Amino acid sequence: MDIEKVNSMDFGEFVDVFGNVIERCPLIAAAVWSQRPFSNLEDLEKHFFAFIDALPQSGQEGILRCHPDLAGRELQRGTLTAESQREQRSAGLTSLGADERLRLAELNAQYRARFGFPFVLAARLSDPAAVRRELARRLHRPPAQELRTALGEVKKIGHLRLAELLGAHPATL
Numbered sequence: 001m002d003i004e005k006v007n008s009m010d011f012g013e014f015v016d017v018f019g020n021v022i023e024r025c026p027l028i029a030a031a032v033w034s035q036r037p038f039s040n041l042e043d044l045e046k047h048f049f050a051f052i053d054a055l056p057q058s059g060q061e062g063i064l065r066c067h068p069d070l071a072g073r074e075l076q077r078g079t080l081t082a083e084s085q086r087e088q089r090s091a092g093l094t095s096l097g098a099d100e101r102l103r104l105a106e107l108n109a110q111y112r113a114r115f116g117f118p119f120v121l122a123a124r125l126s127d128p129a130a131v132r133r134e135l136a137r138r139l140h141r142p143p144a145q146e147l148r149t150a151l152g153e154v155k156k157i158g159h160l161r162l163a164e165l166l167g168a169h170p171a172t173l
């Protein structure tokens, strides 16, 4: 899809196509539509990220809370978004053994209890061992630093989703 096609979309089509660039936050795509025309992928992406950066901390935490746990209950139930399902599959999280799944569920629960939002990581760039390692490492960080890291991961996920939609090569992340 080229940028002219993106710029020609009406509101409904734009939100249909880009509504899940930020997981379960179609409001962001709805706001970004008003900023068209976009000059290229980077420009489009800049508007998504600027919206996130301009939110108060409560809104930024809200974005994180819209993400499902990695290898969590929603994956078991089959209620993930198509994008999250693909990313978790490519990280090998859909074929974990019971022990590994339990260990991740414990770490996810500890993380959520400490920070008040779920652990978010650009799963497509990862694998089960790295997810576990990152979770254990980030669990002990100061909350303000962790919020910044988690929002950085949201942007990596958004970058990969946008690049895929536009058929572009993702930047090296």
Ligand code: GUN
Pocket: 023, 067, 068, 069, 070, 083, 084, 087, 088, 118, 119, 120, 121, 122, 123, 124, 157
């Ligand atoms: N990384 C890529 N997709 C997702 C997701 O849906 N949830 C979390 N927690 N991390 C992700």
